[in-house]
Amino acid sequence: xxxxxxxxxxxxxxxxxxASLNCTYSDRGSQSFFWYRQxxxxxxxxxMFIYSNGDKEDGRFTAQLNKASQYVSLLIRxxxxxxSATYLCAVKNTGRRALxxxxxxxxxxxx
Amino acid sequence: xxxxxxxxxHEVTExxxxxxxxxxxxxxxxxxxxxxxxxxxxxxLLIYFNNNVxxxxxxxxxxxxxxxxxxASFSTLKIQPSEPRDSAVYFCASSxxxxxxxxxxxxxxxxxxx
Numbered sequence: 001x002x003x004x005x006x007x008x009x010x011x012x013x014x015x016x017x018x019a020s021l022n023c024t025y026s027d028r029g030s031q032s033f034f035w036y037r038q039x040x041x042x043x044x045x046x047x048m049f050i051y052s053n054g055d056k057e058d059g060r061f062t063a064q065l066n067k068a069s070q071y072v073s074l075l076i077r078x079x080x081x082x083x084s085a086t087y088l089c090a091v092k093n094t095g096r097r098a099l100x101x102x103x104x105x106x107x108x109x110x111x
Numbered sequence: 112x113x114x115x116x117x118x119x120x121h122e123v124t125e126x127x128x129x130x131x132x133x134x135x136x137x138x139x140x141x142x143x144x145x146x147x148x149x150x151x152x153x154x155x156l157l158i159y160f161n162n163n164v165x166x167x168x169x170x171x172x173x174x175x176x177x178x179x180x181x182x183a184s185f186s187t188l189k190i191q192p193s194e195p196r197d198s199a200v201y202f203c204a205s206s207x208x209x210x211x212x213x214x215x216x217x218x219x220x221x222x223x224x225x
Binding site: 032034042043044045046049051088092096097098099100101102103104 | 142144153154155156159161166167202206208211212213214215216217218219
């Protein structure tokens, strides 16, 4: 079992819709959770991070964390074609500074 | 801030040759990470340093790979001898412990071993 699991996609949504990206993790002691966006041929860039159960909003992005279910999600409201990218979920495990990354979900926003 | 700087951006070499990848972390950051990304395996951690000291090198695939961090502003990842299966994009990232360990990535080095 992979430590961080994501559906590889592609997830296709129409422009203006809400895109919902999901991630599950296996280490129950995980403390911090990150969403990175990676455009084709580019490096990962941080979009959001979340540490506490519940929702965290930043502009069109909302991260949701449920530690009991070991589940973290990213919602993108009013999706734009420029949001088309691969979204990587990353988890900081107990006692490590390094992050464990999921394989990423490819999002396609159709104009 | 210039961000994490990696060089070269692209490297093409022949099997058996030595390859050295370089990284300059963000000034003031105390942790540095080397990752490798391939289509098949995704983004994998190779090694990370804290305060210039290697902490976890369990991701280094084999003895052909080595990494050093002689000072707080420079790190190298060396592959000797290189093999075609080493072809990948290698990323360096840095973070600062007191800012929640958020990692910032460099632009990466695309390595092709022929």
